[in-house]
Amino acid sequence: MDLSPLLKAEAVKVIGAASSKKRLLHDLGELAQTAHGLDSSRVVEALMERESLGPTGVGHGVALPHARLSGLSDVTGAFILLEKPVDFDSVDRQPVDLVFALFAPEDSGVEHLKALALVSRTFRDPGICKKLRANADPATIYAILTSDQGVQAA
Numbered sequence: 001m002d003l004s005p006l007l008k009a010e011a012v013k014v015i016g017a018a019s020s021k022k023r024l025l026h027d028l029g030e031l032a033q034t035a036h037g038l039d040s041s042r043v044v045e046a047l048m049e050r051e052s053l054g055p056t057g058v059g060h061g062v063a064l065p066h067a068r069l070s071g072l073s074d075v076t077g078a079f080i081l082l083e084k085p086v087d088f089d090s091v092d093r094q095p096v097d098l099v100f101a102l103f104a105p106e107d108s109g110v111e112h113l114k115a116l117a118l119v120s121r122t123f124r125d126p127g128i129c130k131k132l133r134a135n136a137d138p139a140t141i142y143a144i145l146t147s148d149q150g151v152q153a154a
Helices: 021-036 040-053 110-123 126-133 138-146
Strands: 012-017 057-059 066-069 076-086 096-105
Touching (some): 021 040, 021 096, 076 138, 110 126, 126 138
């Protein structure tokens, strides 16, 4: 899976730990501001609003928080690897350490859903998740996420 249309190298970060889910969302907001020029507080507010509808921790240590934001022209993303997993109210009740956030224009319909499906498929691959967890270098993580590895058939 090649996530390069959604992800810039500057939008990949490794963090030792986050004290809470809320702190992690703030870290994502700061990363979105640094990498994409988005307003950090608006990002955090939109992510928290989305989380109030239902948690985006999808299981197996993965969270896919996402939000729609006015002023965006394209769907974009940010990735954080946590060295120490944090509780994220995931469906399997396991803490998360792989967090890929998606930010979409307010009026995006199908593009947002396609991007979310691509990210979801990518993180369902146990091999990719294992490679990500084995690396603490943002450049290596970016390379893993943006290489076209294809889906391996069983």
